[in-house]
Amino acid sequence: QVQLVESGGGLVQAGGSLRLSCAVSGRTFSNYAMGWFRQAPGKEREFLGGISWTSGSTDYADSVKGRFTISRDNAKNTVYLQMNSLKPEDTAVYYCAAGSTIVEVTTRPARYDYWGQGTQVTVSS
Numbered sequence: 359q360v361q362l363v364e365s366g367g368g369l370v371q372a373g374g375s376l377r378l379s380c381a382v383s384g385r386t387f388s389n390y391a392m393g394w395f396r397q398a399p400g401k402e403r404e405f406l407g408g409i410s411w412t413s414g415s416t417d418y419a420d421s422v423k424g425r426f427t428i429s430r431d432n433a434k435n436t437v438y439l440q441m442n443s444l445k446p447e448d449t450a451v452y453y454c455a456a457g458s459t460i461v462e463v464t465t466r467p468a469r470y471d472y473w474g475q476g477t478q479v480t481v482s483s
Contacts, residue, residue, distance in 0.1 A: 359384050359385060360382065360383070360384040360385050360386070360456060360458070360472045361382070361383045361384045361472075362380055362381070362382055362454050362455070362456060362472055362473060362474035362475075363380070363381045363383075363474060363475070364378055364379065364380050364452065364453065364454055364474040364475065364476060364477040365378070365379050365381070365477060366378040366379050366477060367452060367477030367478045367479045368478075368479070368480070369480045369481075369482065370444055370479070370480070370481055370482070371481070371482050372444060372445055372446055372481055372482065372483050373443060373444065374444050374481070375440070375441060375442045375443075375444065376441050376444065376479060377438055377439065377440045377441070378394075378438065378439040378441070378452055378454075378477060378479075379436055379437075379438055380392065380394075380436060380437045380438070380439075380454030380474055381434070381435065381436045382435045382436065382437070382456060383435065386435065389411070389412045389461045390411050390412075390456055390457055390458050390459075390460065390461070391408055391409070391410050391411065391456075391457045391460045391461060391462055391463045391464070391470075392408055392409050392411060392428075392430070392437045392454060392455065392456055392457075392463075393405065393406075393407070393408035393454070393455045393456075393457065393463060393464070393467075393470055394406040394407055394408060394426075394428060394437075394439045394452065394453070394454055394455075395452070395453045395454075395455060395467060396448075396450035396451065396452045396453065396479075397450055397451050397453070397476075398449060398450040398451075401450075403453070403467050404419070404421075404450075405419050405465040405466075405467070406418070406419050406421075406422050406426060406439070406452075407419060407422060407426060407428050407439075407463070408428065408463030408464075409428045409429070409430055409437060409463065410461060410462050410463060411430065411432075412461060413461075413462075414430065415462070415463070416428050416463070417462075417463040419465070422441075425441065425442050425443045425444075426439060426440065426441050426442070427439075427440040427442075428440075437454060439452070439454075441479070444479075444481045445481060446481045446482065446483045447481075448479060448481050449479060449480050449481050450478075450479060451476040451477065451478050451479075452476065452477050452478075452479050453473055453474055453476045453477075454473075454474045455467070455470035455472060455473045455474070456470060456471070456472040456473075457469050457470040457471060457472075458471055458472070459471070
């Protein structure tokens, strides 16, 4: 079994920054992709970006491109989401996800088979 644990969420003022972490433990895979998503109340889960664990290549949604950066630390089995220039509309629960059957990042939540519990990010105006 694979466990994903997010941390780093909290309350921040507009224009501020936060860094979320996603620690992966349990069974690991030689080739898989990690994704970050968020879900605001009453809205669908939204793809933010992701990283291929093997190649390190990244992909981002247009809504966060230039503000959010995804990176990984292989030694710590951890993926990070650095969020800068935060806006009130970034308020949501943020999730990381792992896809054991995909090598490259996909925007489709159904392709990710492991999910973290989520961490709340609140941006005040």
